[in-house]
Amino acid sequence: MPESRGAGLRVEGAVKRFGDVAALDGVSVDVRPGEFLTLLGPSGSGKTTMLNAIAGFADLSEGEIYLDGAPVAPIPTHKRNVGVIFQSYALFPHMTAAANVAYPLKQRGLSRGERDRRVAEALHLVGLGDIGHRYPRELSGGQQQRVAFARAIVFNPRLLLMDEPLGALDRKLRESLQREIKTIHRDLGITFVYVTHDQSEALALSDRIAVFRQGRIEQIGTPEELYERPANRFVAEFMGESNILPGEGRCYVVRPQAVRLGEAGLENELRGRVVDVSYLGASRRIAIESGGVSYLARQDAGSSPAPAIDAEVTFGWRNEDVLVVPDEAPGGPGRSLDEDRPTKNTVLMFNNPTDEE
Amino acid sequence: MSAIPSRLRFDRWGLLVLPLVAFLALFFVFPTLTVLLRSVTDFNPPESGGLDNYAWFIDSSTNLVVLRRTLVSAFAVTAICLLVAYPYAYLLTTVGARTRALLLGVVVVAGFTSFMVRNYAWLVILQDNGPLNDAIAALGLGRVELIGTDLGVAVVFTQILLPLMVLPLYATMRGIDRRLLMAGASLGARPLKRFLSVYLPLSLPGIAAGCLLVFVLTLGFYVTPALIGSPTNALYSQLMQIQVGQLLAWGHVGAMAVVLIGVTLALLAVCAGVARRWRVPEQEGGTLGLYRPEGGWRLSPGRAALWVSTGLTVLLLVGPMLVVFPQGFAGEASIAFPPESWSTRWYENFFSDPLWTDSLWRSLGVGLVSTALATALGCMAALALVRGSFPGKPLVGALLVLPMILPLVVFAVGVYAVFLDWRLVGSFEGFVLAHTALAVPLVVVIVGAGLRSFDTRLEDAAASLGAGRAKAMATVTLPVLLPSIATAALFAFLTSFDEVLASVFISSPTASTLPVEMYRTVQRGADPTIAAAASLILVATVVLMLGAWRLRRVAHA
Numbered sequence: 081m082p083e084s085r086g087a088g089l090r091v092e093g094a095v096k097r098f099g100d101v102a103a104l105d106g107v108s109v110d111v112r113p114g115e116f117l118t119l120l121g122p123s124g125s126g127k128t129t130m131l132n133a134i135a136g137f138a139d140l141s142e143g144e145i146y147l148d149g150a151p152v153a154p155i156p157t158h159k160r161n162v163g164v165i166f167q168s169y170a171l172f173p174h175m176t177a178a179a180n181v182a183y184p185l186k187q188r189g190l191s192r193g194e195r196d197r198r199v200a201e202a203l204h205l206v207g208l209g210d211i212g213h214r215y216p217r218e219l220s221g222g223q224q225q226r227v228a229f230a231r232a233i234v235f236n237p238r239l240l241l242m243d244e245p246l247g248a249l250d251r252k253l254r255e256s257l258q259r260e261i262k263t264i265h266r267d268l269g270i271t272f273v274y275v276t277h278d279q280s281e282a283l284a285l286s287d288r289i290a291v292f293r294q295g296r297i298e299q300i301g302t303p304e305e306l307y308e309r310p311a312n313r314f315v316a317e318f319m320g321e322s323n324i325l326p327g328e329g330r331c332y333v334v335r336p337q338a339v340r341l342g343e344a345g346l347e348n349e350l351r352g353r354v355v356d357v358s359y360l361g362a363s364r365r366i367a368i369e370s371g372g373v374s375y376l377a378r379q380d381a382g383s384s385p386a387p388a389i390d391a392e393v394t395f396g397w398r399n400e401d402v403l404v405v406p407d408e409a410p411g412g413p414g415r416s417l418d419e420d421r422p423t424k425n426t427v428l429m430f431n432n433p434t435d436e437e
Numbered sequence: 438m439s440a441i442p443s444r445l446r447f448d449r450w451g452l453l454v455l456p457l458v459a460f461l462a463l464f465f466v467f468p469t470l471t472v473l474l475r476s477v478t479d480f481n482p483p484e485s486g487g488l489d490n491y492a493w494f495i496d497s498s499t500n501l502v503v504l505r506r507t508l509v510s511a512f513a514v515t516a517i518c519l520l521v522a523y524p525y526a527y528l529l530t531t532v533g534a535r536t537r538a539l540l541l542g543v544v545v546v547a548g549f550t551s552f553m554v555r556n557y558a559w560l561v562i563l564q565d566n567g568p569l570n571d572a573i574a575a576l577g578l579g580r581v582e583l584i585g586t587d588l589g590v591a592v593v594f595t596q597i598l599l600p601l602m603v604l605p606l607y608a609t610m611r612g613i614d615r616r617l618l619m620a621g622a623s624l625g626a627r628p629l630k631r632f633l634s635v636y637l638p639l640s641l642p643g644i645a646a647g648c649l650l651v652f653v654l655t656l657g658f659y660v661t662p663a664l665i666g667s668p669t670n671a672l673y674s675q676l677m678q679i680q681v682g683q684l685l686a687w688g689h690v691g692a693m694a695v696v697l698i699g700v701t702l703a704l705l706a707v708c709a710g711v712a713r714r715w716r717v718p719e720q721e722g723g724t725l726g727l728y729r730p731e732g733g734w735r736l737s738p739g740r741a742a743l744w745v746s747t748g749l750t751v752l753l754l755v756g757p758m759l760v761v762f763p764q765g766f767a768g769e770a771s772i773a774f775p776p777e778s779w780s781t782r783w784y785e786n787f788f789s790d791p792l793w794t795d796s797l798w799r800s801l802g803v804g805l806v807s808t809a810l811a812t813a814l815g816c817m818a819a820l821a822l823v824r825g826s827f828p829g830k831p832l833v834g835a836l837l838v839l840p841m842i843l844p845l846v847v848f849a850v851g852v853y854a855v856f857l858d859w860r861l862v863g864s865f866e867g868f869v870l871a872h873t874a875l876a877v878p879l880v881v882v883i884v885g886a887g888l889r890s891f892d893t894r895l896e897d898a899a900a901s902l903g904a905g906r907a908k909a910m911a912t913v914t915l916p917v918l919l920p921s922i923a924t925a926a927l928f929a930f931l932t933s934f935d936e937v938l939a940s941v942f943i944s945s946p947t948a949s950t951l952p953v954e955m956y957r958t959v960q961r962g963a964d965p966t967i968a969a970a971a972s973l974i975l976v977a978t979v980v981l982m983l984g985a986w987r988l989r990r991v992a993h994a
Contacts, residue, residue: 137897157900158908170898174916183912187903235903 086114086271087148087238089134094143096129096295103129104140105295113148116265116272118282120318121292127275130292131241134273135164147239158187163232163240167247169224171216177227178203178212184235202234203227205264222253229264239271246281258284279319283307291315312406321365323375331407336365338401339377341387346396350375354387368395450825454833457818457877461836465874468851469843473698475854476691490692500676504696507673510587511655514594518602518651519644521595521753524746526606526643530613530726531734537727540747541607542986547754548600549931550978553955554971556664558757559593560584560959561764561774561968563665568760568774585667593665594655596753601654602647609643613726628739645708649842653701657844660937664959673697674846681850682942694847701844758975764968772963783969793954793966800951803865804933807872811929814873815880816922822881823888837878845938848875853942863945871943872933879932880925887921920988927985931978 089111096104104126111117119127132138134145136157145152152160171180178199185195203212206226216224225245232240245261246254262285265272276282282289283303290300291314299311310316313324316333323339325332340346352370364386366377377395387393476490494500525544529537562569563583570580583589613636621631659674666672671679673693680690734740760774768778787793821827822834840848852871853862861867895917899909915922937952944953951970958967 135897135901137900156905157897158903158905160901161903162901164898164901166894166898168892168894170892170894172895172898172913172917174919183899183904184902187908231902241901 085238086269088113088146089239089271089273090146090149091130091134092144092146094130094133094145095141096126096133096138097141102295104133104143107143107292107295107297109290109297109300111271111273114269114271116262116274116285116287118274118276118286118289119292120276120279120282120289122277122318125292126295127277127292128243129295131164131243131273131275134239135162135241136160161235161237163235163237165228165232165240165242165245167244169216169228169245171224171227171231173216176213176215177208177219177223180216180227181212181231181234183231188235198234199230202230205233205267206230207260221249222257225249225257229261233264233268233270237270239273242272242274244276245274247276254281261285283319291318308403310403310405316403316405321376321378326407327404329407330404333403333405334397334401336376336378337363338397339375339395340397341366341377341379341384341393341395343396347399348402349394349396351392351394354389354391354393357386357389359386368393370395445828447827448825450821451827452821453817453825454821454827457814457881458833458836460814461839461874461877464852464870465840465848466836468855469848470851471854472687472691472694472847472851474691475687476695477688479688479691481686481688490688491695493689494692494696500693503671503673503676506587506670507656508700510591510594510672511652514591514598514655515602515648515652517591517595518599519648521746521750522599522602522606522647523640523644524743525750526603526610528743528747529603529607530610531729533729538986540751542982543751543754544600544603546979546982547758548604549928549935549982550758551935551952551955551971551974552597552660553935553937553952553959553967554761554974555597555758556593556661557955557959557963557967557971558760559589559596559665560963561760561772562757563589563592564772564774566773584665585670587666587670590662590666590672593661594658596757597658597661598651598654599750599754601650605646605650606640606643609640609646611726613639615726615728641714642712645711649704649708652704653842653844656697656701657846658938659846660941660956664956674844677846677850681853687854690850694850697844697847701842705842758971761968761971761975764965765972767965767968770964772965776965783965786964786966787969787973790966793951793970796949796951796954797970799865799868799948800934803868803872803950804930806865807869807876807933808926808930810869810873811876811880811933812922812926815877815925815929816884818877819881819884819888823885837881840875840878845875849939849942852939856943862943863948865948867943868933868940868950871939872936875936875939876929876932879928883925883928884918884921887918891917923988924985927981931981934974 089109091107091109094104094107095102107126107130109117119130121127129138133140134152136152136155139153147160147162171177172183175183181199181202182195185198190198199212203209206229208223208226208230211219211223216227219227228245242261246257249257258281261272274282274285286303288300288302289306291298291306293314299306299315301309306315307319310319310333313331313333316322317324321336323334323336325334350370352368352375354366355369355374356367358365359381362381363378364381366379366387368375368377375395477488480489525540529540532540561567564570565580565582565584569583574580583592617635617639618631621635626634657674659672659678662672662675663678666675668675677690677693677697680686680693763775764772765783766779766781767773767776767783768780769776787797818833818837822830827833856862856867856871861870891914895913896909899913900906904912935952936950937956940950940953941956944950949957951974955967955970958964
């Protein structure tokens with residue numbers, strides 16, 4: 081097993097302009113050695129631009145990137161010793177899987193015997209033993225993904241960058257590969273920076289997540305922090321389904337699983353009509369209309385019988401399940417959002433949000 | 438901080454276009470302009486000046502008669518080519534991959550296999566006592582005079598230029614979204630109506646491109662009318678050849694060239710208009726038009742007619758060339774078909790007569806050197822066009838299509854004019870320079886297509902794995918593009934090896950290339966050695982093409 085410590089990565093005030101458009105607009109982030117950080121955001125939010133800058137595929141317009149405290153700007157990509165896994169895998173089509181994995185070792189002038197040993201080791205680590213002689217076109221999508229992985233870690237990089245590496249695979253394969261990526265991260269102990277637009281993937285994999293939007297980081301934190309204490313409405317909406325109730329410059333977020341049907345003693349109670357019920361396996365998702373507003377509820381499929389469509393129901397939630405967040409991100413990064421963050425003591429009283437209109 | 442927008446500056450890649458631009462400016466544009474300019478600078482004695490050459494052109498009824506005859510026959514050839522090629526190209530989009538490769542192979546081999554071979558083969562077939570006339574006589578229709586007639590010339594032109602109609606048609610048709618036809622059907626349109634209102638309009642860009650190519654080439658190929666036609670019903674390009682080759686009347690030929698280019702440009706404007714009007718963005722390189730129902734087609738009368746027409750077309754493309762094989766083993770020195778006795782003396786002659794061996798070696802040498810030159814210049818220019826930015830990028834695109842849309846006789850005469858001044862006539866370098874100018878656009882097109890589909894992330898990957906820029910190009914970019922480059926080089930070689938129009942002008946009595954030697958032989962009365970040479974060329978070309986095809990298949994499997 082290659083013994084390798086991860087690099088610390090620091091990005092300071094990164095700005096990248098393409099003409100008049102800023103793909104990165106002042107991004108700062110500190111990644112601890114060995115950490116798994118995910119850059120999460122919709123397409124065009126700057127996360128891939130950030131990755132390209134770290135890898136050295138593109139220069140920053142302003143700002144600085146440090147690897148283990150040293151600025152990387154003067155170092156060309158091929159000397160950075162940073163592994164990259166591409167969305168399209170970017171396997172060399174004219175080389176076998178083994179030759180692909182051997183490529184970085186060849187560039188570093190390793191002897192043939194040493195190369196063969198390390199290639200076999202890396203292929204074994206990603207669960208591919210005997211396909212080294214095949215060409216990429218003869219491999220399935222999942223196998224190509226694994227070869228790309230082996231190729232990116234075989235030279236013991238301090239940092240591994242991954243750009244939507246599972247994007248082209250079907251869901252089942254994605255989930256099993258997610259588990260493997262986590263295991264490999266733990267075994268290697270190197271720093272991972274992972275780009276995705278899939279929030280469930282980000283929640284499953286990461287030590288911390290940085291949520292990108294229009295070239296800025298909206299919030300950075302552990303998956304729990306982001307899900308339970310989103311900094312603003314954008315993050316709340318991006319981290320999964322929610323009921324967003326507007327207020328004055330702020331809004332109230334209630335996760336669908338906190339919405340209870342037919343339960344007495346809730347601080348907030350509404351009556352409404354069931355408009356849709358979808359069965360999701362372990363749970364079901366219920367859409368309720370009340371006073372012209374749609375609400376989503378989620379309940380365990382086994383807990384109670386599903387309500388009928390068009391049925392009149394009473395539903396509601398507890399105050400402690402309500403999150404208060406700024407409506408949009410008015411201040412951008414740097415502004416403290418602590419004062420808006422709900423605490424156990426902040427008790428919200430409202431009976432019907434439509435009354436506020 | 439620079440105030441100049443980036444598209445008006447040379448970036449690192451953009452600089453790579455300069456060698457090609459310089460080369461074409463010197464060896465393509467300059468010769469062409471030289472000829473055009475001579476229409477107002479070069480006059481025949483006695484005293485004259487100004488627009489005299491144009492006055493001569495208009496005063497000569499021969500010129501006008503020949504121009505009209507040439508336009509009429511070019512229109513006829515274009516129309517026949519379109520009628521024959523359209524069903525063929527359509528069938529190509531509706532068959533399985535294997536059949537498609539075979540039918541496309543026939544077209545490509547026919548299209549790039551010795552122009553001179555085919556002219557000679559037709560001479561054998563069309564002669565008064567030839568196999569075609571035998572067949573007509575057997576049907577009880579008497580004998581038809583074909584050699585020396587407009588009809589004969591038109592038939593040969595059609596066969597020679599047909600591939601150049603099929604290829605652009607097929608390129609367009611494979612991009613036509615078949616679902617549109619199904620949509621038409623679901624909206625209640627009958628098959629014929631569907632074809633006329635949906636398919637035909639969408640295929641117009643291919644029709645325009647094919648017609649333009651065929652028409653312009655018909656205008657400029659003086660070799661076919663010179664060999665198959667007769668002086669009494671000469672075509673325009675023949676007249677130009679005579680004005681220069683026999684009379685050295687540069688001013689006259691300049692005026693004729695200006696008129697010919699004027700006609701071509703007018704036509705180009707029409708075709709470009711059609712192409713723009715009907716341009717569908719996704720069409721290029723698409724495959725939405727390829728469709729074959731699960732389990733194949735039901736054999737309807739329409740489908741049967743399509744196959745019969747395609748079968749006849751294959752016969753037309755391949756059949757004539759086959760006559761060279763028996764001719765090469767003829768016992769007697771005539772073009773009678775089939776030969777009355779057999780021998781191998783013409784093969785012996787081909788390999789022992791210094792006239793033939795010299796020209797063969799020269800052709801091979803010129804072919805190899807111009808292939809290397811065209812491939813190097815073309816690859817650099819393709820990199821610049823695909824990856825770089827430089828001022829005048831659209832102009833370079835136009836410069837590269839010039840050799841395809843300019844009547845070649847103008848280029849041939851122009852190269853002759855400047856090579857006389859530069860003392861390059863009959864020289865190895867002269868052939869190389871002229872052939873490279875004609876071959877290089879093909880290289881740019883083929884390598885450019887390969888580069889466009891090249892995933893640049895592979896280079897990023899190589900860099901992230903520790904390869905510097907030059908190392909990444911050498912270990913990743915070049916090997917991945919190798920099939921495209923090899924194909925481009927093959928076509929460059931075939932272009933050079935087959936070139937006859939310019940080569941006839943710039944060869945000397947003692948230094949010629951193989952096609953020129955064949956041309957001279959046919960003019961002298963077709964010594965069967967040409968058939969032996971033609972047989973060898975045919976076999977070599979087919980082997981080369983099969984090799985290239987396998988190479989591509991291995992690379993894309």
